[in-house]
Amino acid sequence: MNKFVWTIKNSVKNSTIDEQHQMFFRIANSLLDLTERDDVTREEMMIKVSELGNYAFYHLGTEEVMFDTYDYPEKIAHIKSHNAFREAVNKMMLEAREGNNTKELAEKMANFAGDWLMNHIAVSDQHYADFFVSKGLK
Numbered sequence: 001m002n003k004f005v006w007t008i009k010n011s012v013k014n015s016t017i018d019e020q021h022q023m024f025f026r027i028a029n030s031l032l033d034l035t036e037r038d039d040v041t042r043e044e045m046m047i048k049v050s051e052l053g054n055y056a057f058y059h060l061g062t063e064e065v066m067f068d069t070y071d072y073p074e075k076i077a078h079i080k081s082h083n084a085f086r087e088a089v090n091k092m093m094l095e096a097r098e099g100n101n102t103k104e105l106a107e108k109m110a111n112f113a114g115d116w117l118m119n120h121i122a123v124s125d126q127h128y129a130d131f132f133v134s135k136g137l138k
C-alpha cells in the first residue's frame with residue numbers, strides 16, 4: 001500500500017501549516033498501517049479513524065482562523081472546499097462506525113483524506129502561501 005510522503009515541494013511557506021500537513025499524513029499512514037495488520041481489532045481502527053477525522057478538522061480550523069485574522073481574499077472559496085471535505089469525512093466516519101467491513105471503510109477513508117490533502121496543498125493552499133508571507137508569517 002502506498003503511503004503519503006510530504007516533501008519540501010508540498011510546503012506552503014508556513015511552518016505551523018507545514019507541520020500540521022505532515023501530522024495529517026502521519027495519521028492517515030498509521031491508519032493504513034493498522035488496516036494492513038491481520039490481528040487488528042475494529043476498536044483500534046475506529047480510534048484511529050476518529051483521530052484522523054478530528055485532526056483533519058482541527059487543521060482546517062487553524063487555516064480558517066488565519067484567513068479571518070488576515071482577511072484572506074480567497075477565503076470564501078477555500079472554506080467551501082474545506083466544507084465539502086468535512087461533509088465527505090463525516091459521512092465516511094459514520095459509515096465506518098455503522099458498517100461491518102471496518103477495514104475496507106477505514107482504508108477508504110485514509111486514502112480519501114490523504115489524497116484530498118495532497119491535491120488541496122498543491123492547488124488551494126498554494127494560493128495563500130505568498131499572501132501569508134506578505135503578512136510577515138513564516
Ligand SMILES: [Fe+2]
Binds near residue numbers: 063078082124
Ligand atoms: Fe486548506
